[in-house]
Amino acid sequence: MFAHKFERRLLSQRKAGLFRDPPLLDGRNGKHVYVDGAKVLNLSSNDYLGLGSSQKVNEIVAQNFLKFGSSASSSRLVSANHKVIHQAESAFAEYFGYDECVFFPSGYQANLAVVSTFFDQEDRVFFDKHIHASSVTGLKAGQCQFSGFKHNNLAHLEKRLEKSGRDTTAVLTESLFSMDGDILDVAEFKRLKARHGFLSVIDEAHAFGALGPGGQGIGKDAADIAPGTLGKAMGLFGAFVLMPKGLKSYLFNFASPLIYSTSLPAAHAASALEILKIVEESEDRRERLQKNSRYLRDRLAEAGFQVAGDAHILAVEIGEETKTYRISRRLLERGMFVFSARYPTVPQGRAILRLSMTAMHDEKDIRFFVEQLKEICEHEFLQ
Numbered sequence: 001m002f003a004h005k006f007e008r009r010l011l012s013q014r015k016a017g018l019f020r021d022p023p024l025l026d027g028r029n030g031k032h033v034y035v036d037g038a039k040v041l042n043l044s045s046n047d048y049l050g051l052g053s054s055q056k057v058n059e060i061v062a063q064n065f066l067k068f069g070s071s072a073s074s075s076r077l078v079s080a081n082h083k084v085i086h087q088a089e090s091a092f093a094e095y096f097g098y099d100e101c102v103f104f105p106s107g108y109q110a111n112l113a114v115v116s117t118f119f120d121q122e123d124r125v126f127f128d129k130h131i132h133a134s135s136v137t138g139l140k141a142g143q144c145q146f147s148g149f150k151h152n153n154l155a156h157l158e159k160r161l162e163k164s165g166r167d168t169t170a171v172l173t174e175s176l177f178s179m180d181g182d183i184l185d186v187a188e189f190k191r192l193k194a195r196h197g198f199l200s201v202i203d204e205a206h207a208f209g210a211l212g213p214g215g216q217g218i219g220k221d222a223a224d225i226a227p228g229t230l231g232k233a234m235g236l237f238g239a240f241v242l243m244p245k246g247l248k249s250y251l252f253n254f255a256s257p258l259i260y261s262t263s264l265p266a267a268h269a270a271s272a273l274e275i276l277k278i279v280e281e282s283e284d285r286r287e288r289l290q291k292n293s294r295y296l297r298d299r300l301a302e303a304g305f306q307v308a309g310d311a312h313i314l315a316v317e318i319g320e321e322t323k324t325y326r327i328s329r330r331l332l333e334r335g336m337f338v339f340s341a342r343y344p345t346v347p348q349g350r351a352i353l354r355l356s357m358t359a360m361h362d363e364k365d366i367r368f369f370v371e372q373l374k375e376i377c378e379h380e381f382l383q
């Protein structure tokens with residue numbers, strides 16, 4: 001019975017052009033990945049600064065695992081509350097300018113914990129309709145009353161706030177959106193916060209490490225709580241949540257995803273601590289990242305593509321799902337790895353090629369990619 005149901009769902013997924021079958025990789029080296037023995041330029045990696053591909057970071061991580069062991073072997077609340085994790089959390093809180101910090105095994109888990117733990121039946125939460133799936137799952141799990149506002153439309157948010165009139169209101173958004181690549185108007189968001197007095201959660205997963213002085217992100221002025229991930233610009237995996245005083249203890253007492261899951265290993269926290277120093281000193285990488293991103297955006301616009309994105313995440317709008325998927329497959333055949341983001345990752349009928357730039361790319365890579373994309377679209381898809 002279940003087998004039949006699963007088959008039916010997969011078939012309709014296929015028919016709608018939404019089937020997921022990511023290419024199998026043989027390996028990865030800097031800005032390249034290997035697919036079926038072929039070397040392919042990766043335009044879909046969130047290793048924005050190139051740290052995850054650097055020998056230095058890989059050695060740091062290897063040495064820390066030798067020193068601290070491979071696993072935490074229990075939850076933080078059982079026998080894995082290692083001092084080095086607290087040290088790393090304090091260093092992160094201080095570096096990013098918050099009172100407290102808690103590490104999580106992943107950003108997904110962090111958002112699930114934050115949203116489902118801090119907000120419950122008594123609270124009303126407004127969320128940007130394009131926030132990450134992990135926060136949406138957290139909203140459903142926490143049973144708060146929630147409603148969306150139009151993506152990055154703060155005038156619409158204000159209308160919602162004016163109607164709400166409740167005391168315990170919170171707003172969830174992102175500083176740099178993961179698919180659209182656009183940036184929150186932090187000054188306007190701060191004004192709304194001052195006027196309406198809500199608690200703000202600004203997910204900086206794609207900004208920490210990559211944007212702002214020292215990679216300190218861009219939302220600090222307006223964020224009470226800021227989840228970040230170690231798996232993107234920081235070149236590791238795992239996540240952290242930055243918060244005001246007292247909330248760490250609240251998570252330790254009430255956050256089910258933290259309490260009932262094996263902790264991030266101590267080796268991992270020790271590595272994050274060392275990587276933070278490298279992030280601080282990576283201004284040259286951040287400049288290269290910005291320069292590459294601007295160059296890619298300009299070349300795409302010049303070639304006639306509809307391109308969105310204010311920083312290192314760029315979205316080329318294609319629309320139809322099957323077509324978007326097929327373009328990404330053609331690109332792969334020509335040696336370029338590009339993610340086709342389709343529903344439900346993006347709204348239905350609004351599929352995109354989601355490009356992420358890194359400090360490892362150069363102008364030659366970018367020109368090659370844009371030329372190939374143009375050729376594919378013009379000759380094979382008659383744009």
Ligand SMILES: Cc1ncc(COP(=O)(O)O)c(C=O)c1O
Binds near residue numbers: 132
């Ligand atoms: C905005 C945003 N938040 C959270 C996450 C989850 O982070 P992680 O990959 O560490 O689970 C992601 C990404 O994948 C993301 O794009």
